[in-house]
Amino acid sequence: MQDILNVSTRMNEPGIASDIEHNGLQNWSWRFEWSQLTSDIRMRLKKLTQMYGRDLKYGKSIPPEDMVMKDDSKCILQ
Numbered sequence: 001m002q003d004i005l006n007v008s009t010r011m012n013e014p015g016i017a018s019d020i021e022h023n024g025l026q027n028w029s030w031r032f033e034w035s036q037l038t039s040d041i042r043m044r045l046k047k048l049t050q051m052y053g054r055d056l057k058y059g060k061s062i063p064p065e066d067m068v069m070k071d072d073s074k075c076i077l078q
Helices: 039-051
Strands: none
Touching: none
């Protein structure tokens, strides 16, 4: 989620149970605000989910045997 929102906040510090002494927060305590999901970010997520075949057809999940691989050759950098 931090990558999507383009924030540098860490969710956890590997090997440390908590970071209360440093900033008063425990590991795995990072949260986002819904207001951070701007319309640009929502549109980018929508395009990515469609591009990689992760969008739900007709509002319900697609069984794996019915999934068709979408052409992602446009996404490969050359």
